[in-house]
Amino acid sequence: MIEPVKLEYKIRGSDFINAGEASSGTKKALNRLGVSPAAVKRAAIAMYEAEINAVIHADGGEAEVFIYSDHVIIRIIDQGPGIPDVSLAMQEGWSTAPDIAREMGFGAGMGLPNIKKHSDDMSIETEIGKGTTVTITVRFQV
Amino acid sequence: MATLDQVREVLGAQILVGNDLDQRPVAGGYACDMLSWVMSHAQPTDVWMTILNSINVIAVAVLTDCACVLLTEGVELPPDVAARAQDKGVVVLGTQASTYEASARLHAFLNQHP
Ligand SMILES: Nc1ncnc2c1ncn2[C@@H]1O[C@H](COP(=O)(O)OP(=O)(O)OP(=O)(O)O)[C@@H](O)[C@H]1O
Ligand SMILES: [Mg+2]
Numbered sequence: 001m002i003e004p005v006k007l008e009y010k011i012r013g014s015d016f017i018n019a020g021e022a023s024s025g026t027k028k029a030l031n032r033l034g035v036s037p038a039a040v041k042r043a044a045i046a047m048y049e050a051e052i053n054a055v056i057h058a059d060g061g062e063a064e065v066f067i068y069s070d071h072v073i074i075r076i077i078d079q080g081p082g083i084p085d086v087s088l089a090m091q092e093g094w095s096t097a098p099d100i101a102r103e104m105g106f107g108a109g110m111g112l113p114n115i116k117k118h119s120d121d122m123s124i125e126t127e128i129g130k131g132t133t134v135t136i137t138v139r140f141q142v
Numbered sequence: 143m144a145t146l147d148q149v150r151e152v153l154g155a156q157i158l159v160g161n162d163l164d165q166r167p168v169a170g171g172y173a174c175d176m177l178s179w180v181m182s183h184a185q186p187t188d189v190w191m192t193i194l195n196s197i198n199v200i201a202v203a204v205l206t207d208c209a210c211v212l213l214t215e216g217v218e219l220p221p222d223v224a225a226r227a228q229d230k231g232v233v234v235l236g237t238q239a240s241t242y243e244a245s246a247r248l249h250a251f252l253n254q255h256p
Contacts (some may be wrong), residue, residue, distance in 0.1 A: 016196065016197060016198060017197050017222075019198065019201070020198070020201040023205075024201070024204070041205070041207070044205055045181050045182070045205050045206075048181070048201065048205055049178065049181070052198075103196075104177075104194070104196040104198055105175055105176060105177040105192075105194040105196060105198060105199065105202075106176075106177055106178070106198070107176070108176035108177070108178045108179055109178075110176065110178030110179055110182065111178050114178050114181060114182045117182060118182070
């Protein structure tokens with residue numbers, strides 16, 4: 001099997017200025033590898049939502065991206081507070097975003113549902129007080 | 143199809159950042175101030191109308207590849223956000239009109255210029 005292309009990024013907490021660097025870097029890499037624009041867009045949106053969640057809700061974390069020939073696996077890992085009730089968090093409209101994030105246009109409670117919508121597979125591993133890992137798979141062909 | 147240049151004129155909007163507006167087709171609009179909604183709904187031929195002017199607006203405009211960001215209600219574009227828009231090739235327009243007024247005018251125009 002061909003080794004995947006691996007990308008790694010640091011995500012800084014509460015840094016709204018640079019938030020999105022991991023997803024825009026990944027977007028560029030996927031474009032360069034000739035992945036279809038539609039698949040690139042889905043991956044970039046899903047990853048941006050997860051990245052922003054790490055910035056807003058978990059004081060930052062890391063991103064690991066594995067690009068294979070026909071799909072990409074994106075993992076956003078944080079050591080934040082964890083998610084007490086994942087099924088509640090997955091509901092459209094549920095949000096605990098602080099005012100500072102809301103003033104910037106976040107906090108609709110649509111990020112996790114968006115990740116689900118734009119990916120082929122999504123999983124959340126989370127532990128209270130330990131952190132959260134969101135794993136996103138996007139296939140290149142429909 | 144209508145171009146962003148025509149749309150700008152009809153709306154009486156100012157160019158805050160961007161050029162080659164005549165190269166950008168416009169077929170619709172999306173009016174929303176919640177970024178996650180915009181990300182999942184705005185189309186590449188949409189004018190995105192918003193009162194948000196934070197740096198993240200540029201990221202979302204890039205992700206959706208929307209035709210432009212239209213700042214309504216006379217909202218100003220901070221210099222660092224303008225610089226980011228320039229850097230990423232995002233067109234930003236500004237108008238004193240409300241999002242409602244801008245949407246109504248855009249809709250009327252696009253109805254006549256499908
Ligand atoms: N990495 C995370 N760590 C801790 N809590 C999280 C994390 N990601 C999401 N959550 C929790 O799940 C809720 C829902 O997340 P979601 O992304 O759907 O909405 P949001 O971030 O609040 O708003 P939006 O994404 O629409 O801007 C958050 O408000 C937060 O309570
Ligand atoms: Mg979110």
